[in-house]
Amino acid sequence: MPQPDADTHRLLHTPAEAAALLAVRESWLRREAGRREIPCTFLGRHLRFSSDDLASIAGQAPGPHAPPDHRAAAPSPFGTESSSCAATLALLGHRSVHPPVTP
Template sequence: MFTPAQAATVLQVRESWLRRRAAERRVPCTFLGKHLRFSRADLEAIVAEAQRPPAVAHPRTRRSAAPPRQS
């Protein structure tokens, strides 16, 4: 089991980023009482999720300038 500081070093991310994601339950983790810990499998899952290709972005359409108002 890794502490947040150790896990952040292995993942090459900031500890604050990892703690925030864990608190939001956006990354796999384990709470042993009040202590946050990461298993090797948790770290591998975080890396696998990061390697997933990004979702396809929908192309943004450009708006043309509005025609001048006629009075």
């Protein structure tokens, strides 16, 4: 029976290697492992990932790894520029130097 290539079937991967294989940032991988949110192995203080760990992490993701666009998700609490400026000035007790905008 042929032996698997040692370079492609390593027993444990470093965080940098695991991040490259998963196409994620190493800092994210370390943070999630530190929180115990993803499967990992600690050898003393050294963080490592098995092939099973990597498969499990990859299987947890529902879709492509893309950062969420937080700017588009939440509408501005201030509304449109003309209404928000007038409302802010009214709350602060200031008078606008411009006449009110009518729609």
